[in-house]
Amino acid sequence: MSDSIYRAQGLVITIDGPAAAGKGTLCKALAKHYRMKYLDTGTLYRTLAYQLKTQGYVADDAAAGQRIAATMVDHYDFRHVGNNQFGVFWDDEDITHHIRSENMGGLASTIAPITEVRDAVVAFTREYVQRWQARTGVVVDGQDGGTVVCPDAAVKIFIDASAEERARRRHLDMQARGRDDSFEDILAAIKGRDQRDRNRPVGPLVAAEDALVVDTTQVDAAGVFELATQRVEASFS
Numbered sequence: 001m002s003d004s005i006y007r008a009q010g011l012v013i014t015i016d017g018p019a020a021a022g023k024g025t026l027c028k029a030l031a032k033h034y035r036m037k038y039l040d041t042g043t044l045y046r047t048l049a050y051q052l053k054t055q056g057y058v059a060d061d062a063a064a065g066q067r068i069a070a071t072m073v074d075h076y077d078f079r080h081v082g083n084n085q086f087g088v089f090w091d092d093e094d095i096t097h098h099i100r101s102e103n104m105g106g107l108a109s110t111i112a113p114i115t116e117v118r119d120a121v122v123a124f125t126r127e128y129v130q131r132w133q134a135r136t137g138v139v140v141d142g143q144d145g146g147t148v149v150c151p152d153a154a155v156k157i158f159i160d161a162s163a164e165e166r167a168r169r170r171h172l173d174m175q176a177r178g179r180d181d182s183f184e185d186i187l188a189a190i191k192g193r194d195q196r197d198r199n200r201p202v203g204p205l206v207a208a209e210d211a212l213v214v215d216t217t218q219v220d221a222a223g224v225f226e227l228a229t230q231r232v233e234a235s236f237s
């Protein structure tokens with residue numbers, strides 16, 4: 001693999017899909033394999049939701065959301081914390097644990113439709129991509145990467161799975177972390193989030209026309225990685 005270290009310079013890969021479809025697993029594997037920079041854009045919406053909550057605003061306060069979103073460049077950081085794990089920091093405080101809850105995912109999907117918030121997050125993401133594309137290439141994890149943020153990305157993948165399968169995975173994941181949320185509650189939260197994400201008027205969750213669509217209900221993580229690397233390799237030739 002050593003000859004592949006710099007092969008991904010200039011490359012942008014967008015991995016889009018709904019909650020708990022396996023985007024993070026695929027993005028981390030691709031970023032590691034091709035030595036690319038990775039940005040999980042879901043953490044931007046989650047961080048905004050968390051900041052609104054801790055600063056005492058209601059989740060749909062568009063003006064506060066826009067104001068905080070515009071300052072993210074000074075406060076927010078997404079970085080590798082070892083062992084192929086990534087942390088989210090606000091002024092160097094590790095907020096990863098706070099933003100990863102299903103509750104914060106739900107709040108994030110409540111602020112995500114606000115145009116001013118989306119504009120600020122999209123601008124932040126584009127700047128990030130611009131900063132790293134030529135140096136390392138970038139893997140962008142999100143919902144509108146292939147359609148809105150990086151419509152010219154050379155590789156676009158949309159991964160999906162049934163709501164039941166995604167809830168089953170999220171349930172196992174939470175149990176492994178010592179949480180006892182019921183499967184029914186998780187399924188209801190995922191369905192609610194899907195409904196908001198797929199139907200919002202700006203940057204809705206939808207596959208780009210030129211994306212490779214993979215249903216991970218049928219394909220395991222290794223299989224998805226295999227399909228994705230075939231796409232990436234084809235883009236090199």
Ligand code: C5P
Binds near residue numbers: 105110142
């Ligand atoms: O991917 P993740 O579960 O972390 O995303 C949390 C929420 O943030 C999503 O359900 C969606 O509402 C929002 N989001 C978005 N656009 C993105 C990434 C996430 O609207 N690019």
